[in-house]
Amino acid sequence: EKGGYKHFMLKEIMDQPNAMRNALRGRIYQPADVPDKWEIKLGGLEKAKEGLSADGISPLERMANASRLIFAACGTSWHSSLIAKYAFEKLAGVAAEVEYASEFRYRKPLICRSDCLIAISQSGETADTLEAIKMAKQHQALTIGVVNVVGSSIARETDAGMYLHAGPEIGVASTKAFTCQVVALLLMALRLGKQRGVLSETTLNSYCAALNSVPDSIEKWLAALTDQTRIVSKYFRLATNAIFSGMGIHFPVALEGALKLKEISYIHAEGFPASEIRHGGITLIRNFVPVICVAMRSDPAYEDMKQMVQDFRAKDAAVVVLTDDGNTDFSNIAHFTLHCPDTKLELQPLMCCIPLQLLSYYIADMRGCSIDQPRNLAKSVTVE
Ligand code: F6R
Numbered sequence: 524e525k526g527g528y529k530h531f532m533l534k535e536i537m538d539q540p541n542a543m544r545n546a547l548r549g550r551i552y553q554p555a556d557v558p559d560k561w562e563i564k565l566g567g568l569e570k571a572k573e574g575l576s577a578d579g580i581s582p583l584e585r586m587a588n589a590s591r592l593i594f595a596a597c598g599t600s601w602h603s604s605l606i607a608k609y610a611f612e613k614l615a616g617v618a619a620e621v622e623y624a625s626e627f628r629y630r631k632p633l634i635c636r637s638d639c640l641i642a643i644s645q646s647g648e649t650a651d652t653l654e655a656i657k658m659a660k661q662h663q664a665l666t667i668g669v670v671n672v673v674g675s676s677i678a679r680e681t682d683a684g685m686y687l688h689a690g691p692e693i694g695v696a697s698t699k700a701f702t703c704q705v706v707a708l709l710l711m712a713l714r715l716g717k718q719r720g721v722l723s724e725t726t727l728n729s730y731c732a733a734l735n736s737v738p739d740s741i742e743k744w745l746a747a748l749t750d751q752t753r754i755v756s757k758y759f760r761l762a763t764n765a766i767f768s769g770m771g772i773h774f775p776v777a778l779e780g781a782l783k784l785k786e787i788s789y790i791h792a793e794g795f796p797a798s799e800i801r802h803g804g805i806t807l808i809r810n811f812v813p814v815i816c817v818a819m820r821s822d823p824a825y826e827d828m829k830q831m832v833q834d835f836r837a838k839d840a841a842v843v844v845l846t847d848d849g850n851t852d853f854s855n856i857a858h859f860t861l862h863c864p865d866t867k868l869e870l871q872p873l874m875c876c877i878p879l880q881l882l883s884y885y886i887a888d889m890r891g892c893s894i895d896q897p898r899n900l901a902k903s904v905t906v907e
Contacts, residue, residue, distance in 0.1 A: 530894045532694035532787070536880050540742035542699040543873070545688040546706040547738070551731055560724075561731030563714045567685050568667070582683035585665045587718040589639035591618040593664075595627050595655035596643040597904065599697040599782060603704035604643050605775035610708065610869045614722060614730070615715040624651035627658070634662035641667045643708075645692060645700035646903035647675025654907075656680050669707050671700050685711065694895045695902045696786050698880050701779065705873055709734060712869075733867045740864040741877060748861070752878055755843060755859050756885035759813045766807060766840075767794040767879070768831065769817035770824035776817050776872045780879035787894050788887035797831040798824070810839035815882070817845045817875050818853070821868040832856055845875050 528534040535542075551563050568583040586592070592611055594604035601623055608619040622632075624642070628651055634640070640659035644652050647670040656666050656677065668677045668684030671692065678684060689703035713730055716722035722730075759765070765784055769777035778794035785792045795804050797816065808814065814835045818828040829852060835842050836856050844857040853860050863874040887894050 529888070530694065530884075532696055532698060532884055532894050535692055535694050535699045536877070536884060537745060538690070539699045539702050539877065540738040540745075542687075542689040542703050543706050543738040543741070545690065546703040547710070547735060548688070550710055551735055559728055559732070561728045561735075563710055563717070563727075563731065565685060565710065565714055568683055568711070568714070582665060582667065583714065583718060586639050586667065587715055588637070589617065589665065590635070590637040591620060591639075593627075593632075593634070593638055593640045593659070594619065594621045594643060595624040595640055595652055595659075596621075597624050597649050597651055599701050599779060600643040600645060600649075600652075600704060602775045602779040602782070603701055603708060604641075605778070606705055606772055606872050607641075607643075607708040607712065609772040610712040611715070613869065614709075614712045615719055616721040617715065617719065622655070624649065624655040628654040632658070634659055634664050636663045638662070638664040639667060640664050641669060642677055642681060643669045643704055644675075644677050645671045645687075645689075645697055645704075647672040647677040648903045648905050649677070650905050650907045653677055653680060669704060669711075671703070695897055695900050696783055696883070696894070698783075702873055702876065706734070706737075709869065730867060730869075733870055737866060737870055737873050740866065741874065744864055744874075745877075748878055749881060751859075751861055752881040753885050755861075756882055756889060758859075759841070759882075760886050760889040762790055762811075762813050762886075764807065765790055765792040765813040765815065766800075766804070767792060767815045767817075768797040768800060768828075769794075769875075770797050770828050771822050772869060772872055773817040773819065773822060773875060776875045776879070777815075779876055780815060780883070783880055783883035784886065786900065787883055787897050788890055788892055789898075790886065797828050800831065805834075808835055808838045808840050812840045813843065814840040815843045815845070815879070816857075819845075819863070819868070819871050819875070820847050820850060821871065829853075845878055 668681035687703040767777035781792035781794035
């Protein structure tokens with residue numbers, strides 16, 4: 524069942540190119556007769572569920588007219604929501620907020636009819652996320668589900684949505700569901716950007732072409748990346764603390780890297796927006812502390828990030844940098860540099876999270892941890 528892999532988690536990491544292709548299949552395509560033209564079709568949003576379309580308005584049209592989007596999720600799915608916020612603001616020009624479902628449901632959030640709540644969940648059974656949906660419905664907001672498990676409670680409870688088609692995720696630590704959530708949310712942001720007239724045809728086409736080629740880029744990269752991350756993992760396997768840092772759309776990537784590491788290796792880890800470390804967390808930076816930095820050149824905050832990497836190194840931290848293919852800016856600064864395939868900024872998290880998943884996996888394996896079933900942790904949290 525593990526397809527020759529030692530753990531489901533590793534199988535699921537390696538399965539990501541295929542899982543992403545499944546998430547894209549039928550939704551993004553090139554009309555036969557027009558070169559360089561791309562279309563996005565999201566069946567679950569363009570047609571309302573039966574009984575819900577009395578006014579003839581599709582969920583997509585309602586989303587396009589929404590005054591704001593509210594993403595509600597937990598854990599890893601909360602991280603993909605944060606990535607989505609950057610993408611929806613930039614590509615669809617719509618205000619977006621991200622909420623921990625468990626925090627949202629216990630306050631009195633101001634929700635109005637023109638809001639759209641987007642619930643993100645692998646299992647579709649997370650109790651807090653389900654409750655957030657019910658609250659949004661009470662206020663007559665539109666509810667959209669982005670869910671992996673077909674027919675799950677969240678899929679049934681929401682007005683419309685998208686399935687991930689990532690296939691079953693068995694490892695407790697989420698990997699392929701995370702990347703497929705990001706793929707689905709990028710598709711949704713692009714489709715909404717078109718609907719709202721925010722994206723020009725040329726820009727839309729270039730994003731679609733780039734998104735469509737991400738699975739192939741990752742597939743070609745995986746073997747070499749695996750060898751590199753094993754070497755880095757050996758070096759860090761005895762750490763007790765680790766810092767992950769990134770800025771902008773890579774801040775959620777840093778949070779996800781930290782969550783994966785603490786989840787399966789039990790090493791304490793924190794994710795920071797790089798500059799924010801100056802406001803307190805910097806006291807944790809000392810000799811031998813692993814600091815994993817995402818520093819992509821397309822990032823508007825790249826120069827700041829580079830400065831922070833230099834600061835970390837000056838404090839004798841053990842610095843790992845994830846950066847672009849061919850970038851030599853860190854050759855004399857970082858202890859290890861991992862080069863990610865090029866793509867557009869908003870798609871870059873899909874690449875950058877892979878080395879972090881592998882790093883956690885190999886570190887946990889070298890520490891002899893119970894990778895597919897970490898202590899105290901359930902695959903789906905249905906209790907409140
Ligand atoms: C992390 C992890 C959890 C889940 C969280 C939400 O690897 O698996 O943090 O992401 O419990 O679960 P879903 O997405 O099923 O709602």
